[in-house]
Structures are given as C-alpha cells and as structure tokens.
Amino acid sequence: MKNLKTLIIVIAVAGLAYLAYNLNKGKDNSKLAEEALSDFAIKDTASINKLILTDTEGSKGINLVRTPKGWTTDKGGCVQQHLVHTILQTIKHISVKSLVPSGSIETVNKSLTGHHRKMEIYQNGVLTKTWYIGNPTPDHYGTYMLLKDPEKGKSPEPFIMHMPNENGSLQTRFITNPLEFQCTGVFNYEPLDIKSIDVKIPETPELNFKIVALSENSFALFNNATPVNDFDTTMVRGYILYYKKIHFESHNSLLDKKGVDSLKASTPYYSIEVTTKSGEVNKIKAWKKRFIVQRYDLEGKLLEFDQDRLWILLNDGTLVVGQYHVFDKLFRDINFFKGQEQDFQENLQ
Numbered sequence: 001m002k003n004l005k006t007l008i009i010v011i012a013v014a015g016l017a018y019l020a021y022n023l024n025k026g027k028d029n030s031k032l033a034e035e036a037l038s039d040f041a042i043k044d045t046a047s048i049n050k051l052i053l054t055d056t057e058g059s060k061g062i063n064l065v066r067t068p069k070g071w072t073t074d075k076g077g078c079v080q081q082h083l084v085h086t087i088l089q090t091i092k093h094i095s096v097k098s099l100v101p102s103g104s105i106e107t108v109n110k111s112l113t114g115h116h117r118k119m120e121i122y123q124n125g126v127l128t129k130t131w132y133i134g135n136p137t138p139d140h141y142g143t144y145m146l147l148k149d150p151e152k153g154k155s156p157e158p159f160i161m162h163m164p165n166e167n168g169s170l171q172t173r174f175i176t177n178p179l180e181f182q183c184t185g186v187f188n189y190e191p192l193d194i195k196s197i198d199v200k201i202p203e204t205p206e207l208n209f210k211i212v213a214l215s216e217n218s219f220a221l222f223n224n225a226t227p228v229n230d231f232d233t234t235m236v237r238g239y240i241l242y243y244k245k246i247h248f249e250s251h252n253s254l255l256d257k258k259g260v261d262s263l264k265a266s267t268p269y270y271s272i273e274v275t276t277k278s279g280e281v282n283k284i285k286a287w288k289k290r291f292i293v294q295r296y297d298l299e300g301k302l303l304e305f306d307q308d309r310l311w312i313l314l315n316d317g318t319l320v321v322g323q324y325h326v327f328d329k330l331f332r333d334i335n336f337f338k339g340q341e342q343d344f345q346e347n348l349q
Contacts, residue, residue, distance in 0.1 A: 031153035038096050038159050040131060042121065042145050045088045050122035056115050059176040078183035090163060090173050091121065094218075097142040097162040108144050108158045111135065116146075117174045134158070136169035143170040179251045186314065187246040187286060187330075192216060193276050194240055199332070200271040207333035211236055213277075219288060225333045231337040239337070242329045243274060248312055248320040260319050263287055263311060270331050286327065287311040 042048065054061035064073035064084060071084040100108050112134040119131045127150050133146035142160035149155075161170060175181060193298040198210040205224070211218040219236045255263065268285040275281050289306040312322040 022179055032156050033149060033152040033154060035155075036157035036159070037147040037152065037155035039146065040091075040096075040129070040159075041094050042091050042123070042129065044123075045092050047123040048088065048121060049090065049124060050119040050120075051084070051087065052122075053174055053176045055117045055118065055176040057176075059134055060178055061176050062178045064181075073178070073181070077183075078179075079181040080162075080183055085175055087119075087142065090170065093163055094161055094170070095164055097160045100144065100158050100160060109146070112144060112146050112158055115175055117171060119174055123346075128240075131174075132158075133174050134265060136171065139200055140169060141167055144171070180278070182251075184249070184320075185245075186245040186248055186312065187243040187274060187282065189243045189274065189276065191240045191244065193235075193278070194243060194274060195277045196275045197240065197243070198273040198275075201269075201333060202267045202271065203269075204310065208243050209332075209334040209337065213240075221337055228334065229335070232339045235337045235339065239332065246291070246326060246330065248322045249309065249326075250321045250329070252311075252319040252321065257318070263319070264313065269310065270311075272330060282315045284315060285313040285323070286331075287313075290345055 010277055012160075014292075033262065049062040049066040052061065053064070054321055062079075064071050065074050071079055073079060080325050089193055094271065112132050113132065119133065121129045121131070130148040132146040134146070136143050137160055142162045144158050145161045146158045147155045161171065179269070195209060196212045196214055200208045210222040212222070214220055217233070217237070219233060221231045221236065252260065258341065266287065269288050270286045271283070273283040273284075276322040287310060289310045291303060291306055307324070309321050310319050312327070314320060
C-alpha cells in the first residue's frame with residue numbers, strides 16, 4: 001500500500017512536470033542556448049525596422065516600426081524620434097563590461113525572470129535578437145542583461161552590460177510606457193500654413209481676438225465679430241511665429257476620471273483654435289492648475305494655483321500638463337496687438 005502511494009505521487013509529479021513543460025513550450029524560457037550569448041550589439045542599425053518593448057510591471061508596452069517618414073507606433077501614432085534614436089545608439093554601441101560572478105548567476109537570473117524590460121529586435125522584418133534588461137549593478141556602472149537568439153535559444157548566463165564612456169543604468173533607455181513615447185507637440189505650424197487663430201478668454205470675453213491671414217504679409221484682426229483697423233502688423237506676425245513650436249510637458253497623472261470630467265465642465269482660462277489653410281482645425285483649452293497641497297509665496301501668502309504649470313486639454317480630448325513659460329506667450333488679448341505691451345519686441349530678440 002505504501003509503495004502504491006509512492007508510485008501515485010511519482011506519477012503525479014511527473015505529470016505536473018510534463019504539463020509545465022508543455023505550458024512553457026514556445027515561451028521565453030522554453031529553450032536554453034548551449035553556451036552563454038553576449039553578442040547584444042547590432043552595428044547595422046539601419047536594418048532594424050521594428051522594436052517591441054514590454055516589461056513585467058504591467059505596462060501596455062509599445063510596438064515601434066520604421067517608416068519612410070520616421071518611426072511610429074504600429075498603428076501609425078506619432079512618437080518622439082529622439083527616444084528611438086537613443087535605443088538604436090544603445091543597440092549599436094553596447095558592450096560587455098564584465099561577466100557575472102559564477103556564484104551570482106542563479107540569483108541574477110531569478111531577478112531577471114521576475115523583473116525585466118524586454119526588447120525584441122527585428123531586422124528587415126525578421127526577429128533576430130531579444131534583450132532582457134534588468135537592474136543596475138550595485139555600483140551603477142553596469143546593467144544586468146540577458147540575450148535570447150531565436151535559433152540558439154536563451155543564454156544560460158547573464159552579462160553586465162554598459163555603454164562605453166558612459167555611466168548609469170541602461171534600463172531607463174528602454175521605455176515601455178506608450179505615453180512617454182507620444183509626441184508632445186501641441187502647435188507645430190509653419191507661419192504660412194496658418195489661416196486663422198481664434199483666441200477666447202471666457203472670464204473677459206470683451207478681450208477676445210481672431211487673426212485671419214489674408215496673404216503672406218497681410219492680416220485681418222477681429223475683436224469678437226468686430227473688425228479692428230488700428231493694429232500693429234508686426235505684432236501679429238510675431239505672434240503667429242509662436243505657433244511654430246509649442247509642446248506640453250507631461251501627461252495627467254494626478255486627476256482621476258471624475259476629476260478630469262469636473263475640470264472639463266468648468267470654465268477654461270483660455271481657449272485657442274488654429275485653422276490651417278488645408279482645413280485642419282486644432283483646438284485646445286487651458287485651465288489654471290490648483291494646488292493639491294498647501295503652498296505659500298515668499299511673503300507667506302497661501303497660493304491657490306500652481307505658478308509654473310497649468311492644465312491643457314488637447315484637440316483629441318487628452319488632458320496634459322503644460323508650462324506657463326511655454327504657453328504664456330499665446331495667452332494674449334486684443335490690446336496686445338495695439339502695441340500696449342512694450343516687452344513683446346524684447347521677447348522676439
């Protein structure tokens with residue numbers, strides 16, 4: 001009877017082992033290479049046309065593809081090109097700093113299995129390498145990484161990798177949050193492409209204005225529906241130039257859905273609508289950003305609003321954070337174009 005129980009246990013364990021093997025078959029850890037793999041670098045980065053970045057921390061990950069016009073998401077979304085170029089430069093120049101001590105290999109492998117950022121690299125449409133990027137070494141002069149080859153399998157040993165002549169963790173180069181890749185441009189127009197700019201100030205609507213481009217150096221100015229005849233054309237031209245490069249700072253990480261809905265239902269600080277000559281309409285709204293915690297000015301007076309940042313609602317309905325030093329130059333009123341703000345010419349210098 002005792003032997004029978006032992007036999008049943010052995011069969012059960014074997015069955016579970018077989019099941020685990022089949023469940024893992026085809027997954028990242030299904031096949032180990034016969035030798036340690038350390039050839040992470042790819043010198044011909046021009047052949048790389050797709051990068052898939054994911055992590056073990058619950059991020060959605062991002063799929064980047066190369067197009068004739070630059071890198072985008074797999075759905076055609078705009079991404080910040082310099083972030084992709086940083087990854088490509090890392091792929092090209094990365095090198096082994098040192099081996100992982102034999103006594104630490106198992107510990108590092110377990111750590112990499114549980115917590116890592118993974119990057120799948122495709123060259124000419126074919127998966128050629130998969131990187132597992134782990135934590136930095138204790139001295140922060142290297143990063144634990146593991147390489148997987150689609151044919152040889154996953155390396156049984158990790159390596160300590162680095163960028164020559166640079167210090168710090170490599171992990172931060174491999175962003176997996178798609179929001180961080182998203183382009184931050186709000187207004188990026190060539191002046192000659194703009195047909196009109198309509199600015200509304202809800203708290204003081206009598207100061208609203210609209211600029212209409214009639215030709216390269218000819219403009220019409222309106223105060224609500226009333227044409228304004230006496231205005232400075234140079235001021236108008238200089239104002240339009242500001243719409244060439246306006247970017248937000250970061251995405252909303254403070255307000256939940258209820259807070260966002262409440263903000264959208266409130267009266268905005270400014271509303272700006274830009275129409276291009278091709279018919280594209282881009283409208284944003286801005287709100288002052290209330291402090292969540294108490295803040296005081298230099299005189300000890302309690303501040304209600306953030307003095308550096310504000311809320312910006314983009315044309316697609318996304319709420320982001322902008323900086324006043326970027327957006328303030330857009331927040332003008334009708335009096336501005338009558339030459340009543342003497343510092344404008346200085347700002348153009």
